[in-house]
Amino acid sequence: MGRWAGRRGREEAGAHGRPRGCGAEAGAPEGRMSLAAYCGICCRKIGTLGSAQKTDQSWKDIRKIAKLTGSLILGGCIFAIYEVLALRKLFSFDTQVVQQEKLKSYIYLQTVSLDPSEYQGITYQVRKELHRAARKILETNARIFRRPFDERFSTFDADEHECALWLLVKRSQSEDKMVRLQAVQELASNCYWHDYQYRTAAQASDQRTAVGLARSKDVDLRFFLLPHLLPKQKDACYSEDELLLLLAALPQTDLDPCVQYFTSLALRESSQTIAARKGGLWCFGGNGLPYCESLSTVPSKAVELFCLQALVHHSKIPSHCDEIEASGGLQLLQKLYQIRKDSPKIQRSIIHIIGNMALNEQLHSSIFRAGWVSVLAHMMKSPRVMESSHAARALANLDRETVQEKYPEGVYLLHPQYRTNEPIKADVLFVHGLLGAAFKTWRQQDIEQPAAEKEVDTEDDYTECWPKTWLASDCPSLRIISVEYDTHLSDWRAKCPVDSYRESLSYKSTELLKKLRAAGVGDRPLVWLSHSMGGLLVKKMLLDASKDSDMDSIVNNTQGIVFYSVPHHGSRLAEYSKTVRFLLFPSVGVKELSKDSPDLKVLNNDFLSFAKDKKLPVLSFAETMPTRVSRVLSLHVVPVESADLGIGELIPVDVSHLNICKPKNKDSFLYQCTLKFIRDSLERKVGN
DSSP: OHHHHHHHHHHHHHHHHSOTTOGGGGGSHHHHHHHHHHHHHHHHHHHHHHHHHHHHHHHHHHHHHHHHHHHHHHHHHHHHHHHHHHHHHHHOOOHHHHHHHHHHHTOOOOOOOOOGGGOOHHHHHHHHHHHHHHHHHHHHHHHHTTOOOOGGGTTTTSOHHHHHHHHHHHHTTOSSHHHHHHHHHHHHHOOOOOHHHHHHHHHHOOHHHHHHHHTSTTOOGGGSOOOOOOOOOSOTHHHHHHHHHHHHHSOOSSOOHHHHHHHHHHHHHHHHHHHHHHTSTTGGGGTOHHHHHHTTTOOHHHHHHHHHHHHHHHTTSHHHHHHHHHTTHHHHHHHHHHHTTTOHHHHHHHHHHHHHHTTSGGGHHHHHHTTHHHHHHHHHTOSSHHHHHHHHHHHHHHOTTTOOSOOOTTEEEEEOOSOOSSOOOEEEEEEOOTTOOTTGGGSOOOOOOOHHHHTSOOOTTOOSOHIIIIIHHHOTTEEEEEEOOOOOSBGGGOSSGGGGGGGSHHHHHHHHHHHHHHTTTTSSOEEEEEETHHHHHHHHHHHHHHTOGGGHHHHHTEEEEEEESOOTTOOTTGGGTTTSGGGSSBOHHHHTTSTTOHHHHHHHHHHHHHHHHHTOOEEEEEEOSOEEOSSSOEEOSSOHHHHOOSSSEEEEESSOTTTTTOOSSTTSHHHHHHHHHHHHHHHHHHOO
């Protein structure tokens, strides 16, 4: 009882005095279970606490890595974009600069169009593949059976416009002349080529094709390669020195007196100017310093004109043309032409020389290689009749495909200047008079208007040469030619005083007949139109041609003559040769106009008999108003009685001597009467 009570007391004390499951009594089953559960719970808590702390640390590390990596990637992208933009800016260029480089190197690359409308999709690609396969089959078939492969299938898989272009270029170089002409005509008439196609076609074109395109009306100028761009000289006098060296390289002995005169004049002026520029120490052996210094103000353009004038006369001699080409003259003239774009007179002189050199067929390839066909094609588009006519003459001499005739010095083709399918049925020839020219003599009369009326645009229909515009449009089947020859009033200021015998009608007639015959005059029905002294020259040429068997065709084909104030019986101009200051030393031509000139009387009588025998239709116009020849003197240069030949119709007109051949407009009496006479004269031979 006492032991039981004591144990119970200890259990209760243990239950209330300390936790259950601890102490010596922990080994009891209940105590062991409680301890194990408690330890498990503690371990779980400890384990759970470490895992949470470890997970939080991992996410922090991941965020740090993401931030660093993102910064690197973003920075790299920004850097790459910057570099791309910088490179794009660095490699950007002006297309005009590329175009200039193309013109220099003559290398043109085919470009891909950026127009989406030009991509036809899968159908287009399939069609191209079928075309390519068909071409291979045709090539294999031609190779197996040893048949020629048709050139039409050589670009079978190309685009239509590509195929057409290259086929025309290839045909333009065919052995068949008719095929060549047709191909050039189609090339010039088509206007749907791309820019690069014009350039590549220009490179592929040969000499004949280029000349044919240049003589095609309304041709696109992109068909022609521009001459090489020459570097600008710091000193413009270099061109003078080069011209001087070229002249010095030409033959100086056994020259025509006139050629010799102009050559010595050019060399003298050039030498004096160079000496003045250098100080004049060596001019005339060092003794001409004051004189040379006085010439230091001579413009370089004036010296160049002296040299070009001499080269014009040298270019009339075929052997000298060869020397000019061998000495690099074509390239030198090209250089000067590009430098002196501000001087139409210098450019006309240069084209004059090229036109003379083009008379020699062996020089055609050299002229083409020097880039002159391109220059001539551009000049043909000039609104100035002198520039376009000089270019037309040079191109006609270069065109041996469609032009059989040659146009020598002083013979200008006014119509047709381009290739045409219109058959030429007859020729009309214009011959100017004293101090006249091939173009200015036949311009439209200047209309004097009050200042208020001049503000109104009334010059749209004005023409610098009515034969080229009015007559060509009214009679397109005519070939219209205008001739030019040197004339002057006085031997005192003659261009070539050592050669005054050239001023006689007899000499001019002989020389001009040869030139006209070379131009094919006489092969067709012919009508002559002449002004003043030009009428005397026409009469002399017809009389001389009637005595020469080689010139019979000119006489036999002459269908009519128009005389504008021609002094058949002399001119009053010669009577004032002693009183007019600039006629103190009258030229041979003026002396022949004298009323008491025996040669003039013989010429008139012989021509009257000739015209009556040939029954030539003649129309004469006579001036009725005086012409001012000086500030204080006005006179009737050709009185009405002198303009009356004695046969044909004579029509007095209320105009002066200079305006007798210059109609006011296309509806004027002068022009309409002339047009009717030409049509009536040719109707017997060529019909309507």
